[in-house]
Amino acid sequence: MPYKDEQLHEEKVFKDPVHRYVHVQDRVIWDLIAAPEFQRLRRIKQLGTSYLTFHGAEHSRFNHSLGVYEIVRRIIGNFENRNDWNDDERLLCLCAALLHDLGHGPFSHSFEKAFKLDHEHFTQQIILGDTHIHKILERVEPGFSQKVADVIDKTYEDKLVVSLISSQIDADRMDYLQRDAYFTGVSYGHFDMERILRVMRPIEDQVVIKSSGMHAVEDYIMSRYQMYWQVYFHPVTRSAEVILSKILHRAKYLFENNYTFKLKPFHFVSFFNEDVGLADYLKLDESIVFYYFQLWQEEDDVILRDLCERFINRRLFKYIEFNPNQQMKEWMELYRLFKAAGIDPDYYLEVDSSSDLPYDFYRPGEEDERLPINLLMPDGQLKELSRNSDIVESISGKKRTDHKLYFPADVVRKLSDALPAKQRIMELLNLEQPLKGENEHAD
Amino acid sequence: MLTNHAKLMQFFAAANKVSGRKKLQKMVYILQKCHVPFEEKYQFHFYGPYSEELSLRIEELCNLGFISEEKEAKSNYIQYHYQITEDGNEFLNQFQMDMPDMTEQISLLKAKSSRFLELVSTMFYFEGFPDEAIVKKVHKIKPKQKYTDQEIEEAFQFIQRMKPVQ
DSSP, rough: GGGGGEEEEEEEEETTTTEEEEEEHHHHHHHHHSSHHHGGGGGSSSTTGGGGTSTTTOOBHHHHHHHHHHHHHHHHHHHEEETOOOOGGOOOOOOOOTTTTTTOOTTTTHHHHHHOOHHHHHHHHHSSSHHHHHHHHHHHHHTTTHHHHHHHHTTTTTTTOOOOOOOSOOOHHHHHHHHHHHHTTTTSSSHHHHHHHHHEEEETTTTEEEGHHHHHHHHHHHHHHIIIIIIIIIIHOOOOOHHHHHHHHHHHHHHHHTTOOOOOOOOGGGHHOOOOOOHHHOOOHHHHHHHHHHTTTTTTTTHHHHHHHHTTOOOOOOEEOOOOHHHHHHHHHHHHHHHTTTHHHHHHHEEEEEEEEEEEOEEEETTOOOOOOEEOTTTSSSEHHHHHHHHEEEEEEEOOOEEEEEEEEHHHHHHHHHHHHHHHHHHHHHTTOOOOTTTTTOO | HHHHHHHHHHHHHSEEEOOOOHHHHHHHHHHHHTTTOOOOEEEEEEEEEEOHHHHHHHHHHHHSSSSSEEEESSSEEEEEEEEHHHHHHHHHOOOOOOOEEEEHHHHHTTTSSSOOOOHHHHHHHHSSSOHHHHHHHHHOOOOOGOOOHHHHHHHHHHHSSSSSOO
């Protein structure tokens, strides 16, 4: 029997808190899961620094990848024998679903910004390079790894296949919303996925939703909206991200300026040089990052030591609301005052911005690039979701932005009262009264 | 602070006025490919490389009043125009950053249609592939656009002219 058709003697199942069970019958999938590059995902948290806000958020990219695979497996099960669905694409969809996040590194967001990396580039490299994953995929058929890479890169010719993994209602989002809600413990993020899967229909180059399932999709859109603002953009998580990013920038700066680390940061050298090869990339997981952060708490450099100690012990920056348009002059004044007070503003004063677009629709004649969610009406016509749903219409196309100014309140408070800058800094940062969340340790 | 916003403001200051959302997306992507250090992340979408981050950042700049967005009703579509505002210029004056001079590249890009820039950015996306493979890819993933051989040839020439910004 060709490798691509090989089935396990007995179906294997992974117990899963979100989908109850993840079922594996294909030999190829089983082998991919066992590959070192996939096992590495166990050592990378799905939500990065969110565990410092939501203590349950310790789940990994491994959990999520299995979840996306399972959802796609169920969707395909429903699509079997339907018009417009090509059963030959089954294994391709499953592999792409399983491997879609393969290139994520530790704390992806901060690392990508600090070292100019792109996890999608590494996903492609792992699939196409000299790796276990690549060898397994090429055993399916020569060129199969390229097909998987194209689906994940969204450049595969069959857009229906791409849309299962990446669209406004795809398996990726359906898994992470539910999984992140489960592990953070929040009550948002839940929706009736079973119902959505039952009303999904393949047509030509997209997946559409039978109009009778519209309310389940409304719930999904709202849960995404709530999860972004309540979980993903939580200001405390963003504070941890700011510190993490400052650590990476400081360590890079020190390296570039020939600072002698107590232990040479071997695992980081190619990152600091912005010349990261695949082998180095795969070696750096969160356990390694934490190892260095632990060591750097003992460094002579005061800034690196302090930032690492803050991150490890959750001594985060405080924040205030900030409007860059109206408060630009205050920010510049603060920047000068911090310098005068001996606090380096490049590491201890940061404006962080978050934005999200909950759902975007396509208006004929406008140049938008997101495919909308289309409802399949009883007469066979397609109607864009927000034209039928008042709830979705109310949040469609509306971006929300939030800017916050982060700083170490503890350091400012400890400044000598004799220092002329202190009083003005305290005023500008509203530190004369306790800040929200100050003196509290709970999330 | 807001460094990436400021980089985009430099772009708008140099471009004066940009018409069309799709065109704006493709212009920034092509400049990025010509080594202008914009950091917005791009993925392949409906019309080729598209950056969600750029889209959000433009929205933020509009909300902050640094860029104006005007809608113009055309016969069968709406065209968006973007331009830097006085507040935007003031914001930019407070920033000191080294950005390469992109004036010449911007004027080359502005002179082209969004359809053409969609083709060029798609070809840039497959940079590193042999030319034949790029052409094959364009036809495969953009069958509805029906790009002609002449357009593709012109796009190759255009890419050559868009030398890296110094």
